[in-house]
Amino acid sequence: MxxxxxxxxxxxxxxxxxxxxxxxxxxxxxxxxxxxxxxxxxxxxxxxxxxxxxxxxxxxxxxxxxxxxxxxxxxxxxxxIWPADEQARAWARCASSEMHAGFSPLRSLCPMNCGVRVKLHHMPDALAGNLARLDELWQQGLARFGGPFLAGESFTAVDAFFAPVAFRVQSFGLELGAPSMDYVARLLSLPAMQQWYEEALAEPWREAAHEAEVQQNGTIIEDRRPG
Structure with missing residues (x-):
């Protein structure tokens, strides 16, 4: 195994x-x-x-x-793992690679912290640009391949690559277009995502550097973790 x-x-x-x-x-x-x-x-x-x-x-x-x-x-x-359709598979690999290598402002300004809800101090242009590209990319995949996932009917690797973004959108109250927000809700409702979220909230550890990253860029308005 x-x-x-x-x-x-x-x-x-x-x-x-x-x-x-x-x-x-x-x-x-x-x-x-x-x-x-x-x-x-x-x-x-x-x-x-x-x-x-x-x-x-x-x-x-x-x-x-x-x-x-x-x-x-x-x-x-x-x-x-990847879509069976050749065009969808090529697109999914490109989108996954883009996420893997890019979106640095989104990563740094909105680090994943499942247990908190944060109000950003402001919306930097670089972050706004990342969100615009994210929205464009998601809506392209959903429209081109028919949804409900990015490359078609089934959850594949490209959805897994963007799964952390769904938690970032939830934690930081980020706004995207309606199809993208529906996609975020769809990801968050998946059984595996719900399991990850529940187990994240139950963790006993608080690591100082990760906690500080959040507070550098926003104000925590709610912490759903125990203690």
Whole structure:
């Protein structure tokens, strides 16, 4: 059985991607969660991850790290990771790669923190540009391939790559066009996403650097975590 190494569900957007994909597609795996440390180099992760980062997938003696590489590794072994339709598959790979490599203002100004609701101090132009591109990309996929997911009828890897954005939209009250907001609601209602969210809220850990990231850019108006 696969072993998937992840970090805190409340914070780790990269961990969510393969986790939600494998859960939604019923690919069995053993979860290993290692909380983020307070130092900046996350040295504990080097025990299982060559890069010292998560996620990291173990398949027997084979180790695969980086979320995009994990998804491609799984695609070689399981049906349904990418869309069956060639055009939809090409589009989904492009959109996933764009998310994997881009949207830096969205990542830095609206870090994933599932348990809080935040009012941003202001809307920087760079973030507004990211949201406009996100809205354009999502509506393009939904319209072109007929929904309800980005590349067609089924949840695939491209939806997993944007799943952390759904939590960011929820936490920071971000506004997108109606089709995109409906898509966010659809992602958040998935059983795997609901499981991740509930387990994120129940985590006992608070990591100072991740908490500070939120407070640099906004005011926490609600914290739904216990304690």
């Amino acid at each position: 696969y072993r998937l190494h992840i970090a805190n569900k409340n914070y780790s957007s990269w961990s969510l991607r393969p986790w939600v994909l494998m859960r939604q597609l019923d690919i069995p795996f053993e979860e290993r969660l290692t909380p983020f440390e307070s130092d900046s180099n996350w040295s504990t992760f080097r025990a299982f991850s060559p890069s010292g980062q998560v996620p990291c997938l173990e398949d027997g003696e084979r180790t695969v790290w980086e979320s995009l590489a994990i998804v491609e590794y799984l695609a070689e072994r399981h049906q349904g």
